[in-house]
Amino acid sequence: MEETGPEFEPLGARSKVVDIEKLTKWNLTQLPELVESIDSNSGEEVEIKTPFPWRSDLNTKIILWCGDITLLNVEAIVHSTNEKFNSSVKTPSSDVIFEKAGPELLAELKNNIKVCKTGDAKLTKGYKLLARYIIHTVGPRYNFKYVTAAESALYSCYRQVLQLVRETNIKTVALTPAHSELRGYPIEDGAHIAIRTVRRFLEKFGDEVETIVFQCTEEEMEAYQKILPLYFPRSSKEEAMASCMLPENIGNEDGEPIIAERQIRIMDKPTFASMRGHHEEFEETVDLNKEFATSTVLEVGKHPFAQMEDNPDEMKKSAIMGKTTDEQRQMENRRRYERLMKRARTEDLTDIAALKCLYRTEVDKYGRPVVIYVGKHFPGQSVNLEKALLYMLRVMEPVVESDYVVVYLHTETTASNHPPMNYLRQVYSLLDNKYRKNLKAFYIIHPTWWSKLATWFFTTFTASDIKNKVFSLRGVQYLYRSIAPDQIDVPSFVTNYDIKVNGPRYYEPPNDSQEGL
Template sequence: MRIIMNQEPLGVAPDVICPAGLPRWSEVPAPPFLTDYSALGDIPAHSTAPFQYDPEINHKIILWSGDISSLQVDAIVNSTNESMTDSNPISDRIFERAGPGLKEEISLDIRECGTGEVRVTQGYELPARYIVHTVGPKYNIKCQTAAENTLHSCYRNVLQKSRELGIHSIALCSVNSVKRNYPPDEGSHIALRTVRRFLEKFGSSLDIVIFVVDSTDIGIYEVLLPLYFPRSKLEEEASRWQLPSDVGGPDGEPMLPDRQIRIIDNPQHTLHPDEESIDLTGQLETLVTVEHAFSQMQGDLDQQRLLGERPYNDPLADLMVKEIQHQERYERLLRRAKAEDLTEVSGIGCLYQSGVDRLGRPVVVFIGKWFPFNKINLDKALLYLIALLDPIVKGDYVIAYFHTLTTSSNYPSFSWLREVYNILPYKYKKNLKAFYIIHPTFWTKMMSWWFTTFMAPAIKQKVHSLQGVEYLYSVMSPDQLEIPAYITEYDMSINGLRYFQPGAPT
C-alpha cells in the first residue's frame, strides 16, 4: 500500500512516505481459521513455539512493497558490493535521489565494504537521515553454511549499528540478492528470525522496522511473517509445525553447520544441483566428480554395507549409500506395484492420465474431492501412484490438481506427503514441467508455499494456481482434458461460461 502525503512541509518531495500512514503488522488481521495440524496426525518440528505471540513486537513491524528511497525514516539499508558501486534497481534509486554528495562521501571517505560488514553514510537529499550499506554473500551450495552465516551477519550488523547511532526507525531491503544467486525464501527466513531475536533483546531501541520487498518477494514474506511474528496464539501454535527445524541460535544465527541439504533430508537434491537456485557454472566440476565417484565406488559401497563397514568420516560415501538405498527401495515398491491388486485404489478414479498438453506432454489429473485420505489404504495408494506414473515420468509431464469442493477429509497429512516425495526418484521432480492447482483456496496456497519451501524447493517454480478450468486451455486443448461434470458445473457457477469449444481457435 502506497501512502501519498497530501500536505508536505516546504521543501519536502511530494512522494515522501511517512511510516505513520503504513499499517503495522499487529493491525493486519490474521486468517479467520488455521489448519489443525495436530488433528492431521503430524508430529511438530518443535515441542513449543520458538517465537511467542508478542503484540508489542508486532506493532514495530511493517511489511511494505515500494520505493525504499521515499521512506521518511531514520535509516534505510542499501545492499551493495564490496566496492560500493553495485548497480541494481534499489541502489540506483537511492543514489539518484540522494544526489552527488553520496557518491563523493563513498569515493573519498569510505571506498569499500567487506562482505557481511556495514558502512554508514549521510542520507543527503533522501528523506532518511542515514544510509546503512551492507554487502550480502554470494550463494553457492558448496559454501551454503558460510553464506547463511554471512547473511545473518549483514542483518545483525545493520541492527547493531542502528542501535549505536540511536536510530528508532529503519527500513530493510532484501540483502539476499538474487543477483548473487541467494534463494529468496531461505534469505527471508534468516532476515525475519534475526530481526525477531534482536527485537526480543533490544526492542526498546527500535520503534519501527519496515521490511521493504518487491512484488516477487511479497508473497514469501506474507507466508513467513506469521511464523516469526505470530499475531495470535493460534498462529503461534501452528508455527510449531510450519517452522523449519533450524530456527537459529540466540541471535538468529544458523545452528546446523554441517548440513549438506537445505531443511529436507533428500540426497538427490545434492546429487542434482541443476534444480537449485544457484549458479551452475561453479557446480559442474563437483557434479562430474560426484557422478564419477558414484560409478567407481558403487561396488565397494555395496560390499562395505554387506560387511557392516562404513568409511570413516566420509560424507561422499554416506551420500552414495543413501542414494543406493533410496533407489533400491523404489525398485522394491515398483515390483510390488506391478504384482499387487490395486483395483480398490484405481477404482476410486482420483488419479489418472488425461490426454496430452499442447507440447505433447502427458497430463496427469488428480481429483482432490475423490481422494478419501482418512479411509484409503495409504500403502496401496502409494503403489498405485508409482504404477501409474513410472512409465509416464521417463519423459516430460505435467500434473493438474483439482481442489474443487474438497473438504478436510480429503487433505493428505504433511508427513505422508513428505514420505511420498522422498521415496520418488529424481526423474519425478526433474521431468515434471508444471503442477497446476485449479480452484485454489487459502489451504492450498499455504500448503503449496510450505511444501515447496521446506520439502520440495526443486519444484517451487513449477507450481501455478489457476482460478478456473478455462485457464488450462492455454496449455492444453479442451478435447484432451477429461474431468468430472461437477468440476465444470462449479467452475461455470463462479466464472461464467468462458469455455473454448473443442477445435475452436485459442
C-alpha cells in the same frame, strides 16, 4: 511557468512522503492465517511450545511494505549494494538512492568508506534523503556448492545492520533485502534468514527500537507474506501451525545458521575412536535420546543426524568417486538403519514394551497385519526416544515386509504424549522404503485439532507419498468396515470414551458386498 511535475519539483519539495505511522503494523495486517486450511475445533486449546511464540509487542514493531524505500520517513534505510558501491551489481533501489541523496553520498563512499566487504555494513549520512542515515551492506553471491558460506554471510549482513542501528540509537529503520537475485540468492531462502535475525534481535533489544519496516518489491512480497508468520505469528493457532512449517535449521539464539560440520568436529571430550578417525564407532555413540528429547524447535538441525548427513570429508570422498548427493544420502540412511536394526534385535527394551503403546494385533478383512499405536500410553516428553525408536523397529520390521495397516488411537492424548515434530521427520527419513511402500492404510481414531494439523503438515511437507493412505475417523466402529471387531485389540478407555462421545451404536457396518476403506 515553472513546472512542478515528477521531473521538475520545486527546491526542497517532498512528494509522496510515506508516513510509517499510517502504515499497517504486522499485528493488524490482514492476510490469510496459516491454519485456515485445517478443519479445527474452534473451542479447542492448543498446547505447543515453539521457538518463536506469538508476541503482540514484537508484532507491533514490524511493518511489511512494498514501495520506494526513499519515500519512507524513517531514521535510516538499508542500501544493498556491492563491495565498491559501483554499478556492476545493483538492487532496484540503488539508483534511486544515489539520485535522491545527491553527489555528496557518492563522495563520502569513495573518500571515506571506499569499500564494504561481503557480510559487512557501513553507515553514512542520508544527505538529501528523508532518512537521516543510510546503512550500506553487501550480500553474498549464491552458489549451491557453498550454501553454508552464503547463509553465514547473509546473516552477518543483517546482524551488522542491526548492530549499527543499536549503536547509533536509531529508532526506525527500513530493511531492503540484502539477498539479491542478481547475485543468485533465492528469495525465500534469504527471507528466512532476514526475518529470523530480526526476530531474535527484537527479542533481546526490542525496547531500543520502535519500528522495523521490511521493504520489498512486488516479486519479493509473496515470499515475505508467506514467511513472516513463521517467525512473527499473529495468533496462538498461527503459532502452532508455524511451528510445523519452520525449516530444520532455525539457527542459534541470535538466528545465526547452524553449521553441521562444526557440530561434528568440536567435541569437549573426543573419544579414542574419533581421534583415530573411526567414523563407524563415532556414530554408534551418538545419544539419539538427547537429540530427540529436546523441544521440537530448539535442537532442530544441530546434529548431523537431523541433517541426515555424514562426515563431510567422507561425503566429499564419495562424490569424487562419482556418487551423487542423493545416492550418498540413501547409502548413509541405509547404513544407519541397518546399525539401528542390529541394536533393536539385541538391546533390552522391556521398559518400552511395558508401556503397551505399540503392539501387533490380528489382521484386517484383506489379511493384512494390523499394528496398534496408543497415543495416551506414550510419554512423549519423558520417554527415552532412542529406545522407543529401537522398539518400533523391532515390532515393525517383520510386519512391513508385506502389506500392513496402522491404527493410531489418539484418544485422550495431551501435549505430554506428543513426540517432537522433528523426531517424527527424522524417523520417517530414516526408515527403509518398504515402510512407505507396503503401508496400505493409516487410521487416526478420535482426531483432534492438533492431530489434524500435524497430519496435514507431515503428509504435505515430509510424507507426501502416504497422504492418500491416511484416514481420520471419529469413532472406533468406523474401523469395522475394514477390520472386524474380533481382530482388533482396543484398550477399554478407548471404547469407554467412544461410547461417551458417540453413543453405544452410531455406525452400521456395511454388508460384505461393500468395499472396505
